[in-house]
Amino acid sequence: MSDYTDLTGTERSFGDAEAEQAVRQNDRQYVFHSWSAQGAIDPLPVAKGEGVRFWDYAGTEYLDFSSQLVNLNLGHQHPGLVQAIQEQAGRLATIQPAVANDVRGELAKRIVEHSFTGARSVFFTNGGADANEYAVRMARQHTGRQKVLARYRSYHGSTATAITMTGEPRRWANGVIDANVVHFEGPYAYRSAFHAESPEQETERALAHLERTIQFEGPETIAAIVLETVTGTNGVLVPPPGYLPGVRELCDRHGILLICDEVMVGFGRIGEWFAYQAFDVRPDLVTFAKGVNSGYVPIGGVVISEDIHRTFEQRPFPGGLTYSGHPLACATGVATFDIFEREGILERVRDLGSRVVEPRLAEMAAKHPSIGEYRGRGLFWALDLVKDRETREPLIPFNASGEAAAPFTAVVNACKAAGLWPFAAGNRLQIAPPLIISEADLVTGLDIIDAALDVADGYTTGA
Template sequence: MSNEAQVRADDRAHVFHSWAAQGRIDPLPIERAQGSYFWDYTGRRYLDFSSQLVNINIGHQHPRLVKAIQEQAAKLCTIQPAFANDKRGEAARMIAEVAPGPLNKVFFTNGGAEANENAIRMARLHTGRHKVLSTYRSYHGATATAITATGDPRRWPNEPVAIGVVHFWGPYPYRSPFYATTPEQETERALAHLRDTIVFEGPATVAAVLLETVVGTNGILVPPPGYLAGVRALCDEFGIVFIADEVMAGFGRCGEWFAVDHWGVVPDLITFAKGVNSGYLPLGGVVISDEIAETFRERPFPGGLTYSGHPLACASAVASMQIFKEEGIIEHARSLGEDVIGPGLAELAERHPSVGEVRGLGVFWAIELVRDSAGTPLVPFNAAGAASGPMNDVAAACKERGLWPFIHFNRVHVVPPCTTTAAEVREGLAILDGALTVADGFYAS
C-alpha cells in the first residue's frame, strides 16, 4: 500500500473527525508544508489562503520556530504548572509587554475554548455575578460555556449546556440588524441595543460582555468607529468585565499584536491562542488586568489544567514572538492589508457582480458573495446539502487552481499566513479572480 493509501485507510478506519458526519467526508492526506504552501501525496501544491484554521500566522515550518521546539525538547519536555519554568515565565512576560494597558498576568491554557472558559470563570468570581452577554454571529469554542456563548449554529445541537448566557446583536453594517445607513448610525444603534440588553437583564446580574474584537469565522466583521470604545464605557458604567476574544484576531492577524490596538481600547481580559505560536503546539491563554488578578491574591482561583503553560508550547511562543519582532511580521501583515489585499479585493469586487462586499484589515478579510443586486446571500444562512452547492462549486474552483480557501456560509475568507509575500498574495487573488466567475454564474442580473 502506498503512503497516501495507508494514510487515507488509517484515517477512514480510526480517526473520528470534528464537526463532521463521518461517512460523508474524505479528508485529503497532506504530506508536507512550507511557508505559505502545503502539498498532498501526489505532489500537488496548494497556496494556503486559510492558514489552516486561521492560525498559521508565522507560516508553515518556520525553521527558527522548529529549532526552538527541538532545543526545548532536548532540555525539558514537560513540568507541571505548580512549578516555575523559564519558558513559561518568559512567554508570560513577553505577552504582557505587548498587551495594552495594565494587563500583566497570563493564565495559560491549551487553546482558545479553554481560554474563554477560564476568562468567564474569572469574570464571574471577580464580580460575584453570573450572566455573560455575547453576540449572535460569534464563535468562542466548543467546550461547555464557550459553546453556549457562541452565537452561530454550532451551538444548537449542543444545547442545553451551560446557564447564564444571553445573546445580543453586534454591529454588521452591510446587513445591519438595526436598519442603519451609515457606520456611525450602526455604532449608535448597536450600543443602544446593548445598553437595553444590560438594563433589561439586570445590570447587577451581568458579569461580562464577551466579544470577538473582529468577528472571525462568522464574517470578518470589523467593528465600526466608536463601537468598542462604547462597549468599554458601558462596561465601566455598570461594573461589567469586558472580555476581548482575540483567539483568531490577535498576534498579527489584524496587523497589530492585538486587534484592540487599532481602536486604543483596553479590555479587562484578553483571550488568545492560534497565532501566539501558530499552532505548532497547543497553547492559549488569558491576559488578565491587575484589578482582576488582585481578586485572586488571597483567594484561590478554582481552575487549572495539567498542561497549562507546557514548556514546549511556551518555548514555541517565545520563539514566535521573537521572530515576529525581528522579522517585522506585524508591520508586514499591516502592509499586506493596506497595500495588497485590500486594493486587490476592491478590484475583484469591481469585476464580479457576485461580490456584495469586501471587508477586513491586516491579513483578515472576507468576500461576501450574493446572487442579486438586493444582496441576497449566494447561499442561505447555515446552508447544507444541495443548498450549499454554489459555495461548494466556488471552493472546488479554487482547489482545482491550487488555492486552498476558507469558506463559511456565503463568504470566502482571505486569511493567508502573516508571512505570505505580496507576490504570493497576488497569485492567490488571481486564482480567486478565476473562481469568482463560478459565483457570477449564479448571479441574477
C-alpha cells in the first residue's frame, strides 16, 4: 500500500531517500523563499497532508497546530473542497472577471449575507495583502482623503501600502512606501503602553491615545483606520471590552472609515463568521482571505458597504485583477459555506475553545512559570512566554534572532520532536489548529505543548 503520490502520479512509500533528495535539491536550487536569507534555511520537504496532519518523506507525522499559515481552517485534503475544485475545473476552469459567473456571484452573495448590516458587495482579490491594498484605495477614493491610521503590533501583508501599514519588524527593511500611513498604539493590557490596571482602563486610555493621534494628524486628512479585529501573528490580542465600539464612535465623529482586517480571523477562527461580530461593531469595509476556502486556491476580497458601493455606481473604480473571483477559488468558497453549516463548524469552535482549550491553558499557567499570560478565543490562542513573571520580561528579546532566540527555538524544537507543528511568533506559542480538529487530537496537541513548556521553564529566572 502506498503512502503518497508524486507529481507524476506514481504511488510511493515513505522512506524514499531519492525522492526526498530530488525535492530538496530542486527547492534549494530554484525556489526563492519569502522572509528568508536563502542560504540560511533548509525547508522541510512535505510529502502528504490529510485532515489535521502532514508527513515528511521519511514518514514523520506532524499534528498541524498552525493550520499552515492560519489558513487551513478545514484541514488538509478536505474531500468537499477537493471535489468542488474537480467539478468546477470540469465545467469551467477559468473566466475573466469582467463577465458574470455563477459561482463568483453565489460566493459574493453568501459573504454579504453573512457579513455586517449594510454590506452591499464584494470585490475579489488574489489574497489578503491585495485585499487590504484595495480596501484602502476604496477608502481614499470614497472620502477624498489620503491618510490611513494603522496599529503597531499588526501585520497587513507585504505589498506596498499593506507592508507600510504593518506595525512590526517585517516592515522595517521595506522603508516607507506609502507616506500617508500613520501608526498608533493599540490595546495590549498585559504589556500596557498606557500603564492601565484593568481592561476597562486599557480601553479608555487606548481610545484617548487614538483620539489624540487623530487630532494631531488632522481628522479631515484621514480616510480610514485599519485594524486586525483580533491581532493575529503579533500575539492574538483580543480587544478589551468597549474598544472596537469606541473606535467606531471616533470614526463616525470624524467621517473616517473603519476597515476590519479579517484575513486571519475571519471564517470561523474564533467561532464567528467574522470576528467583528463578537464585539458589537459595524465596519465600513472588511478584508478577508485564508479561511474563506482554506487556501486551496488563492483568493481574498473586500466586503463593501452600501454607501461606498454607491460611490462607484456611476464613477469607475480605478483597479482590477486578472484573476479576481477565479472560478476554482470561488467554488471552494461556496463549498466552505456548505461544509461549515453541515458540520456545525462555528458551534464546535466555540465549544472546543471554551470547554477544552481555555481550562487546559489555565492549568498550564498554574504549572509553568514560563507562561506570563494566556489569551484568545475559539481556536485561536497565545501563550505569552516570559523569563520572569514578576517583571514580565519576555522569554527572548523583541525581534530576537540567532543565539538571542535560542530559548524559544528550543521550545519550538521540542514541539516538533514530539510530532507537533506549532505556530511560533516572537516569544509566543500560538494555538491555531484546523477547525475540524477532533477533541482527542486537540488534547494531544495541548499535551505536547505542556511538555515542551518544561523546556521554557528551564530558562525562567523569577521566583
